[in-house]
Amino acid sequence: AQSVTQPDIHITVSEGASLELRCNYSYGATPYLFWYVQSPGQGLQLLLKYFSGDTLVQGIKGFEAEFKRSQSSFNLRKPSVHWSDAAEYFCAVAPSGGSYIPTFGRGTSLIVHP
């Protein structure tokens, strides 16, 4: 079975600073990987996904993530954070093929200081 670890419960950054949110996964083969964002009381919005191909994935809102097979990681990055980026971020992994039922990490809460 697959699993996801997001080691940071909270991350605090200043507006304009760069951001990296960590995600490590456990899965026997190459999985499908996702990052979602959730604002308070809202549903999930897909930021980006990795299925295959280029290991550096570009997403919406200026986010990108890099799949590193050797490290079993899929860290999310943004070069300059905006106050509106404050939210909960979830990394998810799904088995390749099939209906992409994801297993979610615990989430990382991003706090942005002005």
Added chain:
Amino acid sequence: GAVVSQHPSWVICKSGTSVKIECRSLDFQATTMFWYRQFPKQSLMLMATSNEGSKATYEQGVEKDKFLINHASLTLSTLTVTSAHPEDSSFYICSAPAPDSNQPQHFGDGTRLSIL
């Protein structure tokens, strides 16, 4: 584009009441839908898989009689929390596989259930 609509977005009710949450796939059909539960400041946990025309598949530890799932049509799945109690208060989210096999699940906006 393909969207999943969830209703209601927020419900408050008295203990002992049964509450029904609807999940609709708009502009696409979904023979399978998924129901998640999210406790405050925690991740989403898959509760059950809803199957059109057949019984739902529940994850281990989820009470089938407490969380009734019905998938009566190709665009609608319902989750009924029966005889709800305060410990059932949570955020419930549904999802459906995208019609394009190269796309991940489409998620509803969630339902916040508060039991007094």
